[in-house]
Amino acid sequence: MTVRTRFAPSPTGYLHIGGARTALYCWLEARRRGGTFVLRIEDTDRERSTQEAVQAILDGMSWLGLVHDEGPFYQTLRMDRYREVAEQLLAEGKAYYAYESKDEIETMRSEAMAAGVKPRYNGYYRERNEPKRDDPNRVIRFKNPSTGSVVFEDKVKGRIEWSNEELDDLVIFRSDGFPTYNFAVVVDDIDMGITEVIRGDDHVNNTPRQINIYKALGAAVPEFAHLPMILGPDGQKLSKRHGAVSVMQYRDDGFLPHALLNYLVRLGWSHGDQEIFSVEEMKTLFDIADVNKAASRFDIAKLSWLNQHYLKHDDPLEIAPEFEWHLRQAGIDPDIGPAPVDVIVALRDRVQTLKEMAERARIWYAPIAEWDPKAIEKHLKTDTAAAVLNLAKTKLAALADWNPAAVHGVVEQVAAELELGMGKVAAPLRVAMTGTQVSPSIEHTIYLAGREGALGRIDEALVRAQG
Protein backbone atom coordinates (compact mmCIF):
# COMPACT_ATOMS: atom_id res chain seq x y z
CA MET A 1 0.00 0.00 0.00
CA THR A 2 1.40 3.35 -0.92
CA VAL A 3 1.82 5.92 1.79
CA ARG A 4 -0.60 8.82 2.01
CA THR A 5 -0.15 11.64 4.49
CA ARG A 6 -2.23 14.73 4.96
CA PHE A 7 -1.98 18.19 6.45
CA ALA A 8 -5.36 19.31 7.69
CA PRO A 9 -5.37 22.86 9.05
CA SER A 10 -8.47 24.69 10.07
CA PRO A 11 -8.54 28.07 8.36
CA THR A 12 -8.89 30.32 11.36
CA GLY A 13 -5.63 32.22 10.91
CA TYR A 14 -2.28 32.29 9.17
CA LEU A 15 0.08 29.34 8.86
CA HIS A 16 2.12 29.42 12.05
CA ILE A 17 5.43 27.81 12.91
CA GLY A 18 3.92 24.72 14.48
CA GLY A 19 1.62 24.11 11.55
CA ALA A 20 4.47 24.65 9.14
CA ARG A 21 6.55 21.99 10.85
CA THR A 22 3.65 19.55 10.84
CA ALA A 23 3.15 20.20 7.13
CA LEU A 24 6.89 19.77 6.54
CA TYR A 25 6.99 16.42 8.33
CA CYS A 26 3.91 15.17 6.48
CA TRP A 27 5.39 16.27 3.20
CA LEU A 28 8.82 14.79 3.95
CA GLU A 29 7.40 11.47 5.08
CA ALA A 30 5.40 11.23 1.86
CA ARG A 31 8.42 12.20 -0.24
CA ARG A 32 10.81 9.70 1.31
CA ARG A 33 8.42 6.84 0.87
CA GLY A 34 7.27 7.76 -2.58
CA GLY A 35 3.80 8.55 -1.29
CA THR A 36 1.16 11.21 -1.66
CA PHE A 37 0.73 14.37 0.37
CA VAL A 38 -2.85 15.55 0.70
CA LEU A 39 -4.05 18.98 1.81
CA ARG A 40 -7.42 19.22 3.49
CA ILE A 41 -9.06 22.32 4.85
CA GLU A 42 -11.04 21.63 8.01
CA ASP A 43 -13.58 24.39 7.83
CA THR A 44 -16.56 22.92 9.60
CA ASP A 45 -16.32 25.67 12.18
CA ARG A 46 -18.28 28.21 10.15
CA GLU A 47 -17.87 30.88 12.78
CA ARG A 48 -14.12 31.09 12.67
CA SER A 49 -13.15 29.88 9.21
CA THR A 50 -12.36 32.48 6.57
CA GLN A 51 -11.33 32.49 2.93
CA GLU A 52 -8.45 34.84 3.76
CA ALA A 53 -7.08 32.29 6.18
CA VAL A 54 -7.27 29.58 3.52
CA GLN A 55 -5.26 31.83 1.23
CA ALA A 56 -2.76 32.65 3.97
CA ILE A 57 -2.14 28.96 4.56
CA LEU A 58 -1.74 28.30 0.84
CA ASP A 59 0.67 31.23 0.52
CA GLY A 60 2.74 30.10 3.45
CA MET A 61 3.05 26.57 2.13
CA SER A 62 3.94 27.69 -1.33
CA TRP A 63 6.60 30.11 -0.06
CA LEU A 64 8.15 27.18 1.81
CA GLY A 65 7.83 24.94 -1.21
CA LEU A 66 5.58 22.43 0.54
CA VAL A 67 3.44 21.51 -2.41
CA HIS A 68 0.57 19.12 -1.96
CA ASP A 69 -0.14 16.33 -4.43
CA GLU A 70 -3.89 16.27 -3.87
CA GLY A 71 -6.43 18.76 -2.68
CA PRO A 72 -7.15 21.08 -1.16
CA PHE A 73 -10.28 19.30 -0.10
CA TYR A 74 -12.83 21.29 1.88
CA GLN A 75 -14.88 19.64 4.57
CA THR A 76 -17.77 21.99 4.00
CA LEU A 77 -18.10 20.47 0.53
CA ARG A 78 -18.45 16.98 1.94
CA MET A 79 -21.48 17.43 4.19
CA ASP A 80 -23.60 14.91 2.33
CA ARG A 81 -20.95 12.29 2.82
CA TYR A 82 -20.75 12.81 6.61
CA ARG A 83 -24.52 12.60 6.83
CA GLU A 84 -24.49 9.39 4.82
CA VAL A 85 -21.93 7.76 7.10
CA ALA A 86 -23.79 8.89 10.21
CA GLU A 87 -27.01 7.38 8.82
CA GLN A 88 -25.16 4.15 8.26
CA LEU A 89 -23.96 4.08 11.86
CA LEU A 90 -27.49 4.84 13.02
CA ALA A 91 -28.91 2.04 10.90
CA GLU A 92 -26.38 -0.41 12.27
CA GLY A 93 -27.15 0.58 15.84
CA LYS A 94 -23.68 1.99 16.34
CA ALA A 95 -24.95 5.48 16.94
CA TYR A 96 -28.11 6.97 18.39
CA TYR A 97 -30.06 10.18 18.79
CA ALA A 98 -29.84 12.05 22.06
CA TYR A 99 -31.83 15.07 23.18
CA GLU A 100 -30.14 16.67 26.16
CA SER A 101 -29.77 20.40 26.01
CA LYS A 102 -26.35 22.02 26.27
CA ASP A 103 -27.27 23.15 29.77
CA GLU A 104 -28.04 19.64 30.87
CA ILE A 105 -24.71 18.44 29.53
CA GLU A 106 -22.96 21.25 31.33
CA THR A 107 -24.63 20.25 34.58
CA MET A 108 -23.57 16.66 34.09
CA ARG A 109 -20.08 17.89 33.54
CA SER A 110 -19.78 20.07 36.61
CA GLU A 111 -21.32 17.41 38.82
CA ALA A 112 -18.75 14.92 37.61
CA MET A 113 -15.92 17.36 38.22
CA ALA A 114 -17.22 18.03 41.70
CA ALA A 115 -17.36 14.31 42.38
CA GLY A 116 -13.72 14.04 41.32
CA VAL A 117 -14.30 11.89 38.28
CA LYS A 118 -13.76 12.55 34.64
CA PRO A 119 -16.77 14.30 33.14
CA ARG A 120 -18.59 12.16 30.61
CA TYR A 121 -22.01 11.76 29.06
CA ASN A 122 -24.16 9.46 31.14
CA GLY A 123 -25.54 7.51 28.19
CA TYR A 124 -29.17 8.23 28.98
CA TYR A 125 -30.43 7.65 25.42
CA ARG A 126 -27.91 4.93 24.60
CA GLU A 127 -30.13 1.88 24.99
CA ARG A 128 -33.57 3.51 24.94
CA ASN A 129 -34.22 3.00 21.27
CA GLU A 130 -36.59 5.92 21.20
CA PRO A 131 -37.97 6.72 17.77
CA LYS A 132 -36.41 9.71 16.06
CA ARG A 133 -38.22 12.92 16.84
CA ASP A 134 -37.85 16.57 15.94
CA ASP A 135 -36.13 18.49 18.66
CA PRO A 136 -33.81 21.49 18.53
CA ASN A 137 -31.49 19.60 20.86
CA ARG A 138 -31.26 16.48 18.73
CA VAL A 139 -27.70 15.29 18.21
CA ILE A 140 -26.24 12.01 17.07
CA ARG A 141 -23.95 10.23 19.48
CA PHE A 142 -21.49 7.48 18.73
CA LYS A 143 -21.94 4.30 20.74
CA ASN A 144 -18.47 3.87 22.16
CA PRO A 145 -17.50 0.41 23.45
CA SER A 146 -17.96 0.41 27.21
CA THR A 147 -15.40 -2.22 28.06
CA GLY A 148 -11.91 -3.17 27.04
CA SER A 149 -9.30 -0.75 25.90
CA VAL A 150 -7.86 0.85 22.82
CA VAL A 151 -4.20 0.27 22.15
CA PHE A 152 -2.15 1.91 19.47
CA GLU A 153 1.49 2.23 18.63
CA ASP A 154 2.22 5.89 18.12
CA LYS A 155 5.20 6.41 15.85
CA VAL A 156 6.67 9.08 18.04
CA LYS A 157 5.14 8.53 21.46
CA GLY A 158 5.28 4.77 21.49
CA ARG A 159 2.60 2.43 22.81
CA ILE A 160 -0.45 4.14 24.23
CA GLU A 161 -3.28 2.30 25.91
CA TRP A 162 -6.61 3.84 26.76
CA SER A 163 -9.40 2.26 28.74
CA ASN A 164 -12.79 2.53 27.05
CA GLU A 165 -14.27 3.39 30.41
CA GLU A 166 -12.54 6.74 30.08
CA LEU A 167 -14.37 7.46 26.86
CA ASP A 168 -17.98 8.48 26.56
CA ASP A 169 -20.45 8.55 23.70
CA LEU A 170 -19.25 11.56 21.81
CA VAL A 171 -21.47 13.72 19.66
CA ILE A 172 -20.75 13.10 16.00
CA PHE A 173 -23.48 15.34 14.62
CA ARG A 174 -24.39 18.59 16.26
CA SER A 175 -27.90 19.89 16.71
CA ASP A 176 -27.21 22.42 13.95
CA GLY A 177 -26.74 19.57 11.50
CA PHE A 178 -22.95 19.79 11.20
CA PRO A 179 -20.58 16.94 11.94
CA THR A 180 -18.09 17.33 14.74
CA TYR A 181 -14.36 17.31 14.26
CA ASN A 182 -13.72 13.83 15.61
CA PHE A 183 -16.23 12.34 13.22
CA ALA A 184 -15.37 14.35 10.12
CA VAL A 185 -11.64 13.62 10.35
CA VAL A 186 -12.22 9.91 10.52
CA VAL A 187 -14.59 9.89 7.58
CA ASP A 188 -12.18 12.05 5.60
CA ASP A 189 -9.10 10.07 6.45
CA ILE A 190 -10.86 6.87 5.45
CA ASP A 191 -12.23 8.30 2.20
CA MET A 192 -8.91 9.90 1.30
CA GLY A 193 -7.02 6.70 2.00
CA ILE A 194 -4.74 8.30 4.58
CA THR A 195 -2.27 5.74 5.90
CA GLU A 196 -0.25 8.00 8.24
CA VAL A 197 -1.93 10.52 10.45
CA ILE A 198 0.76 13.02 11.46
CA ARG A 199 -0.47 15.86 13.64
CA GLY A 200 0.16 17.83 16.82
CA ASP A 201 0.15 15.94 20.10
CA ASP A 202 -2.80 17.93 21.36
CA HIS A 203 -4.68 15.25 19.44
CA VAL A 204 -3.42 12.17 21.27
CA ASN A 205 -6.42 12.34 23.54
CA ASN A 206 -8.74 12.22 20.55
CA THR A 207 -7.06 9.26 18.97
CA PRO A 208 -8.64 6.43 21.01
CA ARG A 209 -12.16 7.60 20.27
CA GLN A 210 -11.30 8.07 16.62
CA ILE A 211 -9.92 4.56 16.48
CA ASN A 212 -13.22 3.26 17.83
CA ILE A 213 -15.01 5.03 15.01
CA TYR A 214 -12.67 3.48 12.45
CA LYS A 215 -13.48 0.09 13.89
CA ALA A 216 -17.22 0.71 13.93
CA LEU A 217 -16.98 1.64 10.28
CA GLY A 218 -14.99 -1.48 9.52
CA ALA A 219 -12.13 0.60 8.16
CA ALA A 220 -8.41 0.00 8.46
CA VAL A 221 -6.87 2.03 11.25
CA PRO A 222 -4.00 4.19 9.99
CA GLU A 223 -0.64 4.72 11.69
CA PHE A 224 -0.49 7.68 14.05
CA ALA A 225 2.39 10.02 14.79
CA HIS A 226 1.82 12.80 17.29
CA LEU A 227 4.29 15.65 17.17
CA PRO A 228 5.32 17.47 20.33
CA MET A 229 4.60 21.16 20.56
CA ILE A 230 6.88 24.02 19.66
CA LEU A 231 7.19 26.45 22.55
CA GLY A 232 8.29 30.06 22.68
CA PRO A 233 11.80 30.97 23.88
CA ASP A 234 10.43 31.30 27.41
CA GLY A 235 9.01 27.80 27.40
CA GLN A 236 5.48 29.09 27.14
CA LYS A 237 3.08 28.43 24.34
CA LEU A 238 4.09 30.20 21.14
CA SER A 239 2.14 33.41 20.78
CA LYS A 240 2.17 36.84 19.22
CA ARG A 241 4.11 38.00 22.25
CA HIS A 242 7.13 36.23 20.79
CA GLY A 243 7.17 38.29 17.64
CA ALA A 244 6.85 36.37 14.44
CA VAL A 245 4.23 33.68 14.55
CA SER A 246 3.08 33.61 10.96
CA VAL A 247 5.40 31.89 8.54
CA MET A 248 5.08 34.84 6.19
CA GLN A 249 6.33 37.13 8.94
CA TYR A 250 9.63 35.29 8.65
CA ARG A 251 9.78 36.23 5.02
CA ASP A 252 9.22 39.87 5.94
CA ASP A 253 11.94 39.58 8.57
CA GLY A 254 14.41 38.47 5.93
CA PHE A 255 14.67 34.71 6.27
CA LEU A 256 15.20 32.34 3.38
CA PRO A 257 12.56 29.61 3.06
CA HIS A 258 15.26 26.97 2.97
CA ALA A 259 16.76 28.25 6.23
CA LEU A 260 13.38 28.06 7.94
CA LEU A 261 12.85 24.54 6.59
CA ASN A 262 16.27 23.45 7.84
CA TYR A 263 15.60 24.97 11.24
CA LEU A 264 12.19 23.35 11.49
CA VAL A 265 13.35 19.91 10.41
CA ARG A 266 15.97 19.90 13.19
CA LEU A 267 13.51 21.05 15.80
CA GLY A 268 12.46 17.70 17.20
CA TRP A 269 14.40 15.53 14.79
CA SER A 270 18.03 14.85 14.08
CA HIS A 271 20.33 12.76 11.98
CA GLY A 272 23.45 12.24 14.09
CA ASP A 273 25.38 15.47 14.40
CA GLN A 274 24.32 16.89 11.06
CA GLU A 275 23.01 20.45 11.19
CA ILE A 276 22.82 21.44 7.55
CA PHE A 277 20.32 19.68 5.32
CA SER A 278 19.48 20.42 1.74
CA VAL A 279 15.85 19.80 0.88
CA GLU A 280 16.95 16.77 -1.12
CA GLU A 281 18.74 15.36 1.91
CA MET A 282 15.71 15.94 4.08
CA LYS A 283 13.61 14.01 1.63
CA THR A 284 15.81 10.93 1.86
CA LEU A 285 16.90 11.09 5.51
CA PHE A 286 13.83 12.24 7.39
CA ASP A 287 11.90 9.51 9.17
CA ILE A 288 8.89 10.30 11.28
CA ALA A 289 9.81 7.42 13.58
CA ASP A 290 12.98 9.31 14.63
CA VAL A 291 11.12 12.35 15.89
CA ASN A 292 11.61 13.26 19.58
CA LYS A 293 8.87 13.00 22.15
CA ALA A 294 9.47 16.18 24.09
CA ALA A 295 8.41 19.70 23.23
CA SER A 296 11.08 22.08 22.04
CA ARG A 297 11.64 25.80 22.19
CA PHE A 298 11.91 28.09 19.25
CA ASP A 299 15.33 29.73 19.13
CA ILE A 300 15.62 32.67 16.79
CA ALA A 301 19.42 32.80 17.22
CA LYS A 302 19.89 29.40 15.66
CA LEU A 303 17.48 30.20 12.85
CA SER A 304 19.51 33.37 12.21
CA TRP A 305 22.72 31.39 12.11
CA LEU A 306 21.23 28.99 9.57
CA ASN A 307 19.93 31.90 7.55
CA GLN A 308 23.37 33.43 7.34
CA HIS A 309 24.82 30.05 6.49
CA TYR A 310 22.61 29.87 3.43
CA LEU A 311 23.24 33.51 2.62
CA LYS A 312 26.95 32.68 2.54
CA HIS A 313 26.80 29.36 0.77
CA ASP A 314 23.96 29.60 -1.70
CA ASP A 315 24.59 30.90 -5.19
CA PRO A 316 24.01 34.68 -4.98
CA LEU A 317 22.11 34.47 -8.23
CA GLU A 318 19.52 32.27 -6.54
CA ILE A 319 19.15 34.63 -3.62
CA ALA A 320 18.98 37.74 -5.78
CA PRO A 321 15.23 37.66 -6.56
CA GLU A 322 14.30 37.38 -2.88
CA PHE A 323 16.80 40.11 -2.05
CA GLU A 324 15.34 42.41 -4.68
CA TRP A 325 11.96 41.83 -3.12
CA HIS A 326 13.39 43.06 0.18
CA LEU A 327 15.02 46.08 -1.46
CA ARG A 328 11.63 47.11 -2.79
CA GLN A 329 10.08 46.47 0.62
CA ALA A 330 12.62 48.90 2.01
CA GLY A 331 11.65 51.48 -0.59
CA ILE A 332 14.79 50.98 -2.64
CA ASP A 333 14.76 50.69 -6.42
CA PRO A 334 17.20 47.93 -7.38
CA ASP A 335 17.42 49.28 -10.91
CA ILE A 336 19.19 52.53 -10.03
CA GLY A 337 22.24 51.18 -8.24
CA PRO A 338 24.68 48.30 -8.17
CA ALA A 339 23.65 44.82 -9.24
CA PRO A 340 21.94 43.10 -6.28
CA VAL A 341 24.21 40.08 -6.77
CA ASP A 342 27.27 42.24 -6.09
CA VAL A 343 25.65 43.66 -2.98
CA ILE A 344 24.91 40.17 -1.71
CA VAL A 345 28.54 39.16 -2.11
CA ALA A 346 29.71 42.23 -0.22
CA LEU A 347 27.26 41.91 2.65
CA ARG A 348 26.49 38.26 3.20
CA ASP A 349 29.27 37.75 5.74
CA ARG A 350 27.99 40.70 7.70
CA VAL A 351 24.27 40.28 8.13
CA GLN A 352 21.99 37.49 9.19
CA THR A 353 18.88 38.41 7.29
CA LEU A 354 17.91 39.82 3.93
CA LYS A 355 16.05 42.57 5.68
CA GLU A 356 19.26 43.77 7.33
CA MET A 357 21.04 43.38 4.04
CA ALA A 358 18.53 45.60 2.26
CA GLU A 359 18.85 48.19 5.00
CA ARG A 360 22.62 48.24 4.77
CA ALA A 361 22.52 48.30 0.98
CA ARG A 362 20.73 51.64 1.06
CA ILE A 363 23.99 53.62 0.96
CA TRP A 364 24.66 52.46 -2.59
CA TYR A 365 21.22 53.28 -3.92
CA ALA A 366 20.79 56.73 -2.43
CA PRO A 367 22.99 59.64 -1.36
CA ILE A 368 24.42 59.49 2.13
CA ALA A 369 21.58 60.58 4.34
CA GLU A 370 23.52 61.29 7.47
CA TRP A 371 27.19 61.92 8.22
CA ASP A 372 28.40 60.67 11.56
CA PRO A 373 30.21 63.64 13.20
CA LYS A 374 32.46 61.29 15.13
CA ALA A 375 33.54 59.60 11.94
CA ILE A 376 34.37 62.94 10.32
CA GLU A 377 36.28 64.08 13.37
CA LYS A 378 38.25 60.90 13.71
CA HIS A 379 39.09 60.00 10.14
CA LEU A 380 38.58 63.03 7.91
CA LYS A 381 40.09 65.78 10.01
CA THR A 382 43.54 64.21 10.13
CA ASP A 383 46.90 65.17 8.70
CA THR A 384 46.74 62.53 6.01
CA ALA A 385 43.07 62.25 5.05
CA ALA A 386 43.05 64.88 2.34
CA ALA A 387 46.14 63.45 0.67
CA VAL A 388 44.63 59.95 0.72
CA LEU A 389 41.35 61.12 -0.72
CA ASN A 390 42.97 63.18 -3.45
CA LEU A 391 45.36 60.50 -4.54
CA ALA A 392 42.64 57.84 -4.46
CA LYS A 393 40.38 60.07 -6.49
CA THR A 394 42.97 60.54 -9.19
CA LYS A 395 43.77 56.87 -9.39
CA LEU A 396 40.15 55.73 -9.32
CA ALA A 397 39.30 58.16 -12.10
CA ALA A 398 42.09 56.68 -14.19
CA LEU A 399 41.20 53.06 -13.58
CA ALA A 400 40.71 51.06 -16.78
CA ASP A 401 38.39 48.41 -15.37
CA TRP A 402 35.94 49.08 -12.57
CA ASN A 403 35.92 45.97 -10.41
CA PRO A 404 36.69 45.13 -6.77
CA ALA A 405 40.14 43.73 -7.52
CA ALA A 406 41.18 46.83 -9.46
CA VAL A 407 39.84 49.08 -6.73
CA HIS A 408 41.76 47.08 -4.18
CA GLY A 409 44.90 47.68 -6.25
CA VAL A 410 44.30 51.42 -6.08
CA VAL A 411 43.92 51.38 -2.32
CA GLU A 412 47.19 49.47 -1.97
CA GLN A 413 49.00 51.86 -4.27
CA VAL A 414 47.78 54.83 -2.31
CA ALA A 415 49.04 53.25 0.88
CA ALA A 416 52.42 52.48 -0.67
CA GLU A 417 52.95 55.87 -2.29
CA LEU A 418 51.96 57.77 0.83
CA GLU A 419 53.81 55.28 3.03
CA LEU A 420 50.74 54.72 5.17
CA GLY A 421 49.24 51.60 6.68
CA MET A 422 46.00 50.20 5.25
CA GLY A 423 44.13 51.49 8.26
CA LYS A 424 45.10 55.09 7.57
CA VAL A 425 43.99 54.76 3.96
CA ALA A 426 40.81 52.74 4.34
CA ALA A 427 39.36 54.77 7.18
CA PRO A 428 38.94 58.13 5.38
CA LEU A 429 37.74 56.39 2.25
CA ARG A 430 35.21 54.45 4.27
CA VAL A 431 33.85 57.60 5.82
CA ALA A 432 33.75 59.19 2.38
CA MET A 433 31.76 56.33 0.91
CA THR A 434 29.35 55.75 3.77
CA GLY A 435 29.44 58.66 6.18
CA THR A 436 30.14 56.11 8.93
CA GLN A 437 32.98 54.10 10.35
CA VAL A 438 31.52 50.72 9.44
CA SER A 439 31.21 49.06 6.06
CA PRO A 440 32.18 45.96 4.11
CA SER A 441 35.74 45.70 2.83
CA ILE A 442 36.89 49.02 1.43
CA GLU A 443 37.25 47.79 -2.15
CA HIS A 444 33.67 46.50 -2.26
CA THR A 445 32.38 49.61 -0.62
CA ILE A 446 34.00 51.79 -3.24
CA TYR A 447 33.21 49.46 -6.11
CA LEU A 448 29.51 49.32 -5.27
CA ALA A 449 29.24 53.10 -5.22
CA GLY A 450 30.12 53.04 -8.92
CA ARG A 451 32.89 55.19 -10.38
CA GLU A 452 30.83 58.37 -10.64
CA GLY A 453 29.31 57.85 -7.24
CA ALA A 454 32.65 57.15 -5.62
CA LEU A 455 34.35 60.23 -7.09
CA GLY A 456 31.42 62.41 -6.10
CA ARG A 457 31.50 61.14 -2.54
CA ILE A 458 35.23 61.76 -2.27
CA ASP A 459 34.61 65.37 -3.26
CA GLU A 460 31.97 65.70 -0.59
CA ALA A 461 34.30 64.20 1.97
CA LEU A 462 37.07 66.57 0.96
CA VAL A 463 34.80 69.48 1.74
CA ARG A 464 34.03 68.09 5.16
CA ALA A 465 37.69 67.32 5.79
CA GLN A 466 38.48 70.99 5.52
CA GLY A 467 35.45 72.30 7.36
Place this chain on the structure above:
RNA sequence: GCUCCCUUCGUCUAGUGGCCUAGGACACCGCCCUCUCAAGGCGGGAACACGAGUUCGAGUCUCGUAGGGAGCACCA
Protein backbone atom coordinates in the same frame (compact mmCIF):
# COMPACT_ATOMS: atom_id res chain seq x y z
C1' G B 1 -10.36 16.77 40.06
C1' C B 2 -9.62 12.74 36.41
C1' U B 3 -6.92 10.51 32.11
C1' C B 4 -2.77 10.61 28.96
C1' C B 5 2.07 12.49 27.67
C1' C B 6 6.99 14.61 28.61
C1' U B 7 12.04 15.53 31.52
C1' U B 8 20.56 15.15 28.78
C1' C B 9 24.63 21.87 28.75
C1' G B 10 20.93 28.61 28.58
C1' U B 11 18.74 26.46 23.62
C1' C B 12 18.39 22.40 19.62
C1' U B 13 20.16 17.65 20.16
C1' A B 14 23.71 12.66 20.03
C1' G B 15 23.16 8.62 23.16
C1' U B 16 18.75 2.09 22.31
C1' G B 17 23.38 -1.43 29.44
C1' G B 18 29.97 -1.28 29.19
C1' C B 19 32.89 2.67 23.19
C1' C B 20 30.26 8.40 28.29
C1' U B 21 35.99 11.24 33.12
C1' A B 22 28.40 12.27 28.30
C1' G B 23 29.64 14.02 21.82
C1' G B 24 27.99 17.99 18.17
C1' A B 25 25.56 22.68 16.96
C1' C B 26 23.61 27.67 18.37
C1' A B 27 24.46 31.26 22.10
C1' C B 28 28.23 33.09 25.60
C1' C B 29 33.59 34.06 27.01
C1' G B 30 38.93 34.27 25.52
C1' C B 31 42.89 34.23 21.88
C1' C B 32 44.44 34.56 16.65
C1' C B 33 43.59 36.83 11.88
C1' U B 34 42.35 41.85 10.28
C1' C B 35 41.25 48.45 6.62
C1' U B 36 36.13 49.06 10.32
C1' C B 37 32.19 45.60 11.11
C1' A B 38 31.69 40.86 10.23
C1' A B 39 33.15 36.15 8.56
C1' G B 40 36.89 32.47 9.63
C1' G B 41 40.49 29.56 12.81
C1' C B 42 41.76 27.82 17.73
C1' G B 43 40.41 27.26 22.83
C1' G B 44 37.04 27.59 27.32
C1' G B 45 32.95 27.27 30.85
C1' A B 46 28.27 24.65 30.64
C1' A B 47 23.75 19.02 31.24
C1' C B 48 21.97 13.08 32.33
C1' A B 49 15.20 16.66 37.40
C1' C B 50 15.30 13.77 42.22
C1' G B 51 15.03 9.01 44.94
C1' A B 52 14.85 3.89 45.18
C1' G B 53 15.48 -0.72 42.59
C1' U B 54 17.28 -4.45 38.64
C1' U B 55 22.43 -5.53 37.10
C1' C B 56 29.23 -7.19 37.79
C1' G B 57 27.95 -2.36 35.44
C1' A B 58 22.42 2.64 34.18
C1' G B 59 21.99 8.84 30.83
C1' U B 60 20.25 4.14 28.79
C1' C B 61 15.62 -0.92 32.09
C1' U B 62 11.59 -0.78 36.39
C1' C B 63 8.96 1.82 40.19
C1' G B 64 8.08 6.21 42.90
C1' U B 65 8.52 11.66 43.70
C1' A B 66 8.83 16.50 41.74
C1' G B 67 8.19 19.76 37.75
C1' G B 68 6.04 20.78 32.94
C1' G B 69 2.33 19.94 29.08
C1' A B 70 -2.19 18.18 26.67
C1' G B 71 -7.13 16.65 26.89
C1' C B 72 -11.69 15.90 29.61
C1' A B 73 -17.13 20.54 24.36
C1' C B 74 -22.88 20.21 19.99
C1' C B 75 -14.00 23.97 18.76
C1' A B 76 -10.88 22.07 15.60
